[in-house]
Amino acid sequence: MSLDLFSQYIFAGITYGIIYAIVAIGFNIIYNTTGIINFAQGEFVMLGGMTAISFNHFIPLPMAIIAAVLFTMLIGALIEIVFIRWLESPSVLRMIIITIGLSIIIREIALHVWGDTVRALPYFTGNVVSSVTLLGASISPQVLWVLAVCSCIVVLLSLFFKFTPLGKEMQACAANRLAATLCGINAKNMVTFSFMLSAAIGAVAGCVVSPITSSQYDMGTGLAIKGFTVAVLGGLGNSMAAVAAGLLLGILEAFSIAVGFPLAFQDAISISILLIILFVRPHGLFGNKEAASLKEF
Amino acid sequence: MIPLLKIRNLNKRFGGLHAVNAVSFDLKKGAIKAVIGPNGAGKTTLFNLICGALAADSGAVEFDSQPILGLKPYQIAASGIARTFQNIKMFPGMTALENVMVGLHTKSRAGFWAGMLHLPSTLCEEKRIRDRAYELLELLDIAQFADIEARSLAFGQQRAVEFARALASDPTLLLLDEPAAGLNIYETAEVARLITKIQQQGITVLLVEHDMSLVMDISDEIVVLSFGQHIAEGTPSEIQHNKEVIQIYLGE
Amino acid sequence: MATKKITTIALLVTVVVIVQIGTQLTGTSYYLTQLTMTMYSCLLIIGLCLVMGYAGQISLGHAGFFAIGGYTSASLTTLNVLPSLESGSSCVHLLNSFGLLTASTSMYGDPLLRIHPWIAFVVAITLTALIAFALGIPVLKLKGHYLAMATLGFGIIIFRIVLAMAFFGEADGISDVPGFTLLPGLTVTGNIEERIVNYYIAAAVLISGFVLLLNLIDSRVGRALRAIHGAEDAADAMGINTARYKLYTFVLSAVFAAIAGVLLTHYTGGISPSDAGVMKSVRYVAIVAIGGMASLWGALAMGGVLNFLSLRGLFGSYDDAVFGAILIIIMLFAPEGVLRLSLWSTLKRFKVER
Numbered sequence: 001m002s003l004d005l006f007s008q009y010i011f012a013g014i015t016y017g018i019i020y021a022i023v024a025i026g027f028n029i030i031y032n033t034t035g036i037i038n039f040a041q042g043e044f045v046m047l048g049g050m051t052a053i054s055f056n057h058f059i060p061l062p063m064a065i066i067a068a069v070l071f072t073m074l075i076g077a078l079i080e081i082v083f084i085r086w087l088e089s090p091s092v093l094r095m096i097i098i099t100i101g102l103s104i105i106i107r108e109i110a111l112h113v114w115g116d117t118v119r120a121l122p123y124f125t126g127n128v129v130s131s132v133t134l135l136g137a138s139i140s141p142q143v144l145w146v147l148a149v150c151s152c153i154v155v156l157l158s159l160f161f162k163f164t165p166l167g168k169e170m171q172a173c174a175a176n177r178l179a180a181t182l183c184g185i186n187a188k189n190m191v192t193f194s195f196m197l198s199a200a201i202g203a204v205a206g207c208v209v210s211p212i213t214s215s216q217y218d219m220g221t222g223l224a225i226k227g228f229t230v231a232v233l234g235g236l237g238n239s240m241a242a243v244a245a246g247l248l249l250g251i252l253e254a255f256s257i258a259v260g261f262p263l264a265f266q267d268a269i270s271i272s273i274l275l276i277i278l279f280v281r282p283h284g285l286f287g288n289k290e291a292a293s294l295k296e297f
Numbered sequence: 298m299i300p301l302l303k304i305r306n307l308n309k310r311f312g313g314l315h316a317v318n319a320v321s322f323d324l325k326k327g328a329i330k331a332v333i334g335p336n337g338a339g340k341t342t343l344f345n346l347i348c349g350a351l352a353a354d355s356g357a358v359e360f361d362s363q364p365i366l367g368l369k370p371y372q373i374a375a376s377g378i379a380r381t382f383q384n385i386k387m388f389p390g391m392t393a394l395e396n397v398m399v400g401l402h403t404k405s406r407a408g409f410w411a412g413m414l415h416l417p418s419t420l421c422e423e424k425r426i427r428d429r430a431y432e433l434l435e436l437l438d439i440a441q442f443a444d445i446e447a448r449s450l451a452f453g454q455q456r457a458v459e460f461a462r463a464l465a466s467d468p469t470l471l472l473l474d475e476p477a478a479g480l481n482i483y484e485t486a487e488v489a490r491l492i493t494k495i496q497q498q499g500i501t502v503l504l505v506e507h508d509m510s511l512v513m514d515i516s517d518e519i520v521v522l523s524f525g526q527h528i529a530e531g532t533p534s535e536i537q538h539n540k541e542v543i544q545i546y547l548g549e
Numbered sequence: 550m551a552t553k554k555i556t557t558i559a560l561l562v563t564v565v566v567i568v569q570i571g572t573q574l575t576g577t578s579y580y581l582t583q584l585t586m587t588m589y590s591c592l593l594i595i596g597l598c599l600v601m602g603y604a605g606q607i608s609l610g611h612a613g614f615f616a617i618g619g620y621t622s623a624s625l626t627t628l629n630v631l632p633s634l635e636s637g638s639s640c641v642h643l644l645n646s647f648g649l650l651t652a653s654t655s656m657y658g659d660p661l662l663r664i665h666p667w668i669a670f671v672v673a674i675t676l677t678a679l680i681a682f683a684l685g686i687p688v689l690k691l692k693g694h695y696l697a698m699a700t701l702g703f704g705i706i707i708f709r710i711v712l713a714m715a716f717f718g719e720a721d722g723i724s725d726v727p728g729f730t731l732l733p734g735l736t737v738t739g740n741i742e743e744r745i746v747n748y749y750i751a752a753a754v755l756i757s758g759f760v761l762l763l764n765l766i767d768s769r770v771g772r773a774l775r776a777i778h779g780a781e782d783a784a785d786a787m788g789i790n791t792a793r794y795k796l797y798t799f800v801l802s803a804v805f806a807a808i809a810g811v812l813l814t815h816y817t818g819g820i821s822p823s824d825a826g827v828m829k830s831v832r833y834v835a836i837v838a839i840g841g842m843a844s845l846w847g848a849l850a851m852g853g854v855l856n857f858l859s860l861r862g863l864f865g866s867y868d869d870a871v872f873g874a875i876l877i878i879i880m881l882f883a884p885e886g887v888l889r890l891s892l893w894s895t896l897k898r899f900k901v902e903r
Contacts, residue, residue, distance in 0.1 A: 101880065264712065413553075
């Protein structure tokens with residue numbers, strides 16, 4: 001394989017990988033504050049992309065994206081307030097089923113609103129054919145947008161959790177909910193906020209990736225599974241490790257196509273990785289076994 | 298005489314915490330032995346190591362001259378060690394009788410096929426289990442609660458059902474994890490009576506307990522743990538006069 | 550105990566007969582087709598109920614087992630083995646000498662030689678059991694979210710395989726699956742003339758399966774399963790091999806799903822990738838949840854009603870959405886299932902106190 005082609009695949013892998021990582025971080029944010037895996041996480045990505053496309057008919061692209069992100073945040077908040085907030089220590093099984101139900105409803109509403117046509121946002125800069133050459137690979141400028149925006153999300157999130165009072169309060173809730181409540185933190189609001197944050201970053205990812213991968217009402221499930229694979233690969237709850245794991249999975253997928261693995265089985269790769277990881281190292285590649293065993297799954 | 302239970306140099310760490318630190322002691326057949334110690338001394342950890350719920354880091358445990366360390370909990374249970382739990386774990390949605398019938402699991406054989414087909418032999422075995430479970434409830438004077446959901450019984454009665462459930466497997470060794478936890482003084486006295494009754498059946502008892510009056514009353518021997526270490530061992534009166542033990546309990 | 554069992558069977562048989570006669574009298578015997586399909590789905594659902602309600606393990610991959618059963622039988626019974634017989638395959642010869650191949654002619658009058666559905670049935674069930682066994686060993690060590698995702702992942706892999714492989718007809722699935730002659734004169738097929746017979750075949754299979762499971766939960770194994778679900782560490786301490794019990798239950802319910810898959814495929818004459826889809830698995834879970842998780846009766850009743858309404862097209866294009874909504878509402882307001890709402894449990898408590 002020539003070096004050019006090699007870097008071509010690397011870039012393709014990184015683009016997808018970072019999207020998986022963003023979905024995984026979405027899982028982690030909610031998991032950390034509530035212990036819930038939100039099976040509707042992929043639907044946030046879909047909603048972000050689809051609403052931005054609709055808004056873009058009326059308002060310019062940057063405005064449409066902002067509007068779509070705000071809209072998805074609102075949906076995230078609504079979901080938490082209507083369905084999650086008032087449950088008293090629900091069982092894991094119950095939460096799994098509720099979030100699965102939510103993902104079905106969101107998907108079906110999307111189907112009835114937008115139909116099953118494949119849509120896409122326009123390229124942020126340039127168009128389908130424009131390309132830049134980087135490390136010998138000619139790549140679409142949109143790829144650079146994806147990389148830049150997603151890296152920004154990751155950096156901003158880590159700054160947010162480290163330095164802002166709100167971020168610290170969320171961290172406190174994640175570490176020990178009861179203790180945080182006793183310190184005067186409103187844990188319930190933190191959970192609402194974690195749903196909003198997670199919906200927002202999902203929506204941003206859905207927007208930046210839409211020109212490359214297109215958006216469709218049923219894209220959520222596949223993304224959710226891959227995002228979860230990445231979250232588990234990195235160790236559930238560990239967002240920095242999720243980035244590394246996301247890139248790893250994305251590149252692995254890109255090269256599986258390069259070596260002639262049938263496209264139809266591409267999903268099977270990530271799911272097989274998920275299953276293997278779950279069987280062999282459920283605490284993740286970078287996780288700590290002792291710490292993981294203390295958590296309630 | 299060969300001891301029934303032989304614990305040698307048992308170790309368990311949780312990260313930096315040495316929960317059980319080189320603990321060794323023997324348990325004579327037919328005796329009641331108590332493990333006492335302040336909170337966090339590693340008593341419950343020791344229990345969980347013996348019955349296989351936790352994996353030990355090193356050491357040896359021999360039961361009836363057979364090494365049992367590393368066996369699965371159900372294998373250890375099948376070999377003749379029964380246990381009770383600090384926070385009585387009645388099976389939800391089951392009557393007292395059914396709880397004891399689960400205890401008879403190792404004493405019956407019906408599998409999936411037999412269960413689905415309800416063969417005459419299965420029904421016969423089922424009747425045997427039911428009768429035996431009822432006998433056990435009678436032995437512990439709680440037969441009148443047989444058909445009541447176990448979780449809705451009073452705490453002391455649940456404790457008795459739990460004893461019956463543990464005895465159902467015909468154990469040679471019974472591990473009791475804080476049997477008097479959460480009981481009032483009358484119920485505690487009742488538990489003391491039950492434990493001596495169990496001993497009279499020829500069953501060896503190892504118990505962890507906070508209630509000193511209960512421990513001093515019924516045990517033949519006492520082991521004292523502190524911060525995971527074996528501090529003292531002896532008869533109740535020896536322990537009561539042991540300086541080190543008094544120091545641990547009363548401080549300097 | 551025995552009278553209770555006889556009452557149960559008598560009750561179910563009566564309902565089945567009344568429904569059949571009712572459709573006959575009202576001239577709506579076309580309902581029987583959907584009822585037959587519903588009963589096969591119910592077979593899968595009561596099997597899943599055993600895993601979820603009694604062993605306490607969630608499975609979001611049961612449509613996968615259904616598909617393994619259905620696709621294996623469909624692909625084997627639509628395979629023309631005449632060329633391999635002529636080319637001298639010893640395996641095919643052996644089957645032929647035992648009379649296990651059935652000769653027929655294709656639409657164009659070409660001679661066909663096909664594997665007997667009973668062989669396909671045995672292969673399908675064995676294959677499903679083996680896959681469930683191999684999958685169950687690692688998967689059932691997982692709990693909660695991890696178990697849900699792992700079984701979901703398994704379902705998606707099966708879906709991808711049947712969708713991608715030409716052998717399984719890709720997106721079109723397999724059609725023209727021949728009828729399944731259980732006994733001479735007793736064929737599982739979608740022919741209109743045999744609709745009533747097929748209705749009773751399905752009812753017989755479902756009732757037998759249901760009674761077997763009722764027996765099972767009312768036995769030593771059933772008690773052990775309930776104990777595992779209620780307090781796993783205490784069940785361990787009773788000497789119950791919890792891993793083995795979970796595994797066997799999982800395999801048993803996979804076999805139920807596969808039997809449903811084989812019979813329904815022969816009944817409708819085909820199977821398509823959507824039968825292996827994630828949405829199907831979720832729907833089965835939904836029905837078990839609505840029935841009250843640990844209630845075979847609830848699963849049977851809800852499976853019957855909801856599947857039938859869905860097959861009648863009552864929910865129109867909102868079919869999936871309806872199941873999603875039901876799922877959420879039940880989990881929010883009645884996690885114990887609709888048959889166990891507070892009124893019901895109050896009555897039960899009253900009975901005990903009396």
